[in-house]
Structure formats: structure tokens, C-alpha cells
Amino acid sequence: MRKRLTEFLPRKADLKMTPVLAESPASRYFSFSLLYFAQGVPEGLTFFAIPAWLALNDVSPIVIGSYLAMVTLPWSLKLILAPLMDRFTIQSMGRKRPWVIFGQIGLVLSFISLSTLNDPLNHIPILMASGFTISLFGCFQDVATDGMAVDIIPIEEQARANGLMWGSKVIGISASLAAGTYMINQFGFSNGVLVPAVFTSALILVPVFFVERRGEKRFPWSFGQASLEAKLLQVGNFKQFLLDTYRVATRFSSIVLSVFMFLAGAVVAYMDTLLPIFTIQKLAWTNDEYSNLLASASILGGVLGMFVGGALVDFFGKKKMLLVYTLFWLISFVGFLFFNSDWFSDTVASILIFALTAGVVFSSIATLTICMTHCWKRVSATQFTLYMTLNNVGRSAGSGMAGYVKEYFDWYTTFTFGLVVLVVAMVLIGFLRIKKQLKTIERLEKEALEKLNLEMELSLP
Secondary structure (H helix, E strand, C coil): CHHHHHHHHHHHHHHHHCCEHHHCHHHHHHHHHHHHHHHHHHHHHHHHHHHHHHHHCCCCHHHHHHHHHHHHHHHHHHHHHHHHHHHCCCHHHCCCHHHHHHHHHHHHHHHHHHCCCCCHHHCHHHHHHHHHHHHHHHHHHHHHHHHHHHHHCCHHHHHHHHHHHHHHHHHHHHHHHHHHHHHHHHHCHHHHCHHHHHHHHHHCHHHHHCECCCCCCCCCCCCCCCCHHHHHHCCCCHHHHHHHHHHHHCCHHHHHHHHHHHHHHHHHHHHHHHHHHHHHHHCCCCHHHHHHHHHHHHHHHHHHHHHHHHHHHHHHCHHHHHHHHHHHHHHHHHHHCCCCCCCCCHHHHHHHHHHHHHHHHHHHHHHHHHHHHCCCHHHHHHHHHHHHHHHHHHHHHHHHHHHHHHHHCCHHHHHHHHHHHHHHHHHHHCCCCHHHHHHHHHHHHHHHHHHHHHHHHHHCC
């Protein structure tokens, strides 16, 4: 008995020293910032560096658009993954943390697999399939991280946390874009795609280091158990889960937010697809020039977003700042409409790309905060993913549409089409009802707890 007690105590002491996200704002800010940085690493390579490299090698806009549509497609499957994560998990390790670790491992293996592809220009279908796989595991990591953030971060910290998280993600995208482009140009495609694998391998230590709530296990074989709060939030069956999701997602403000997310995603991806084609094939830039500019703009926007974007949302309000941030997109689109004028130059193009990138970063911070505010923790991963899925369906549609629009119309008409979609999205912002949504969620949670208490009373002998 004495020997068994001696073996038990170190494990319990180690549990007390484990960082707990639910108990420390500093741990939340630090950990979620790194996890969002990890989300940005694969996107920087697959969404930006590789399309720019394809454009440099004279690949047609339709093929580039098709590649991006394939890479963004798995993000449309997030709505299938999220219910699995809300319903099934290793509760003793946390509601979402096991899925974060699974996604990180899959990303590392996917990048290593992509690095074995020789002559990707002559094997575009394989390149598309590899990009699809990377995005699929990225979805696991993304959905789990988002669900954990909604569960753990208090509402009063959400704006500031989203500023830090989204800024970190943008920096991750930029770092991966710049490093990936440099490595591909200098050392070849296979060596270039190994850089994100190194980043992702190192960042897997983040979800391994912390736990969500006090008393949970760090590893399956560690000492610990599921927390009471996690047990109360866990939905017991799919029927109840679907009912809860339906009740919160069909509110008026949720529906408006869903449509906005689709249109916003379409506009962002539309420009992401057009810009490398426009700058490289129209303005005769190199992929290095384009990638370095985009990386610089993203890093600047990310850093400002981390320390300014969330603070402004806290001070002036979510909806108001989302509208202000989205105006940066509008200004950029209007500028691109005059690219045939005498004053349009490489410098002007660079300024417009900076403005567009900053607008996207800052508006994303406000948008994510609003999405979190609209979520009911009981179905957090699924509801938040619903918004993100619609955003990514929009991205997939925008990417695929951009190539075909440019194929049949001039640049002026092509940019005008994107401007019209953006204006419609901005109009929808005015119809969001955030305070009413919060009151609805409070009422739904009260009803759920009353029902649970009644069921427990009836089950007693």
C-alpha cells in the first residue's frame, strides 16, 4: 500500500503544475495565439505561395482557380466534423483538446507527403489532392481550436482575444508565405513545403502543454478525470444536439450573420485569386515581389490587429467597428477600378493591396468576435463552424468564380463584380441583433439546465 501511494503522489503533484486555460487569462491569450498561428501556417503556403508560384509558371487562371477551389473545399466539410467533436471526445482530456492534437499530427504528415511530389507542374491533379489533404487536417485543428475558444474564453475577453488570435494567424500565414516562396524559388518545391512541416511540428507542443480545465488529463495515460463543467456542457445524444443547434442557429441574427459570412468569404477569396494573376500577369511582377508585399501587408495588419483591432472593437462596439473595417475593402475595390488610369502604378497597386489586407484582418477580428457572441457553448463547435463553413463555402465559390469571370471579362468588369457583392454584405451588417442573441442564449441555457435537473430528479429512486 505504501509503495502504491508513493507512485501516486508525483502524478497528482504534476497535475497541479499543469497550466489550466479556464483559470488564467494570460494562458488563454498565449496558447490561443500560438494555436491560431498554427492555423495560418498551412494557409500561407497552400492559399498564397503555391498559387503565386503557379502564376509565375504561366499556369492559366482557370487552373489556378480550380486548384484554390479544391484546396478550400475541405473547409466546407467543417460542418460534418464539428458535430462529431461536440458529441464525441476523450472527456478526461478536455472537450476539444484531443482533436487539436489529432489535427496537428495530420498536418505534419500531410506536408511531408506533399514534399515527395516531383514536378508538380505536370502533376496538377496530384498537387490538388495533396492540398485537399492538408486542408482536411487543417479543418480538424481549426474546428477544435475554435470550439475550445468559445468554450473557454469569457465574453468580456473575446474581442481582445480575437485581436491576438487573428493577428497571430495572419502572421502565421505571412511567415509561411514568405518562407515558403523563398524556399521554393531557391531550393525547389519539395524543400519549400517542408518549412511549414517544421513550424507545425514545433507547435504541436502547445496543446500538449496545457489542459482546458482543472483536474483533466494531459495524456490518456496521465492522472486526472473529466471536469464537472465539461460533463454538464456535453450533449448526451444526437437528437438533443440537433435540436439545440437548430434552436440557436435559426434566430434572426444568426441567419443574417450566416449570409454575411458567405458573402464575405466569397469576396476575400475572389480577390485572393485575382491578385496574383493581376500583379504577375498584368503588372509583370515576379512571384517574389507579390509574395513579399502580401506578407509585409499581412504582418503589419496582423500586428496592428493584435494590439489595436480588438481594443477598438471593445471600445466602440462590435457591429460599428465591423462596418468601419469593411470600408477598407470598399476603398481598395474602388481603387482597383481605375487601374487603366495614368496614375495607376506599382506603387498605387501596393497601397491598395495594403489597404485591402488590413481591412480583411481588422474586419475578421470583429467578425470572429460577433460569431463567438452568437454561439451557445453547449453546441459551440458546431454553431461556430456553421458560420465558418458558410464563409469557406463562399471562399470556394469566390475562388472558382474569379477565374471564369476574368476569362470572359476585362479587369474593370471583374473588379466591379466583386465590389457589388461586397456592398450587399455591408448592408447586412446593419441587421445584426447581438444583444437580442445574447438574451436568447441565456434563456436557452436556463431551459437546458432545468430540463437536466428534472431528468436527474426523475432518475433518483
